[in-house]
Amino acid sequence: MRSPSRKRILVTNDDGVHSPALRALAEALAPLGEVMAVAPLREMSASSHSVSLFRPICYEAVGPACYGVDGTPVDAVIVALNHLLAEQPDLVVSGINPGANLGLNVLYSGTVGAAVEGTLHGIPSIAVSICSKSDLPLDAAAAFAARLAKWVLEEGLPPGVTLNVNIPAGWPANGKNGVRLTRPAQRQARRLVLEPHDSASPQSYWIRERIDPAQLSADSDHAAIRDGYISITALALEGADPPSLAPLERWIRSFGPPFSGS
DSSP states (O other), X not given: OOOTTOEEEEEEOSSOTTOHHHHHHHHHHGGGEEEEEEEESSOOXXXXXXXXXSSOOOEXXXXXXXXXXXXXXXXXXXXXXXXXXXXXXSEEEEEEEXXXXXXXXGGTOHHHHHHHHHHHTXXXXXXXXXXXXXXXXXXXXXXXXXXXXXXXXXXXXXXXXXXXXXXXXXTTTTOTTXXXXXXXOOGGGEXXXXXXXXXXXXXXXXXXXXXXXXXXXXXXXXXXXXXXXXXXXXXXXXXXXXXXXHXXXXXXXXXXXXXXXX
């Protein structure tokens, strides 16, 4: 029987239930409570807040307290909250995503979308990303996520607020400056462009992001990552009251560089 004080934590992602980053996150959170992993069966990056309304959703067990859902990250959270979990969890953590989710890219992110779905259900929720697809210090990033998760479990979050965490590439070696509470980079700092994919096929392109450093405010998430800080951005749902982030600001001030993982 579960101890009344034992916390329940749902972990998910948009990279698939077999992702090593999901496993690292679940293992780091295990000392904080009972962890269940429910995530898409295959990679669903950039799926935003997409939900499958026009086909049945199937799931399968892939390990102890670990399930794969044939759907989007939001589908996975919905299946977990409405079927797989006997009780509502105390926390949802989505990640760890290989690749940044900064600025307006949060609107496209399946990692962030899954966390926001938790927030919509009234559950404190966190999205965690590393700003690299190759230099992935998973254990250190998972340790930071667990430290933040512990604080959220103890202190809670304002209603309608999701925390979006981005960790610099090469961290902690390159993350010498601690943590910043940030805002999403402004729209004018970013544009999407087309790059040719194959010179032999003029109708084939990549969509790429371009950031204008001159347009970045000092308190933006992009600026924090550029300067070697971990970025924590409070994303508020439309219609939510302006959040009071004083407790989180105090936690960040007390944090202090460098982060040791302890």
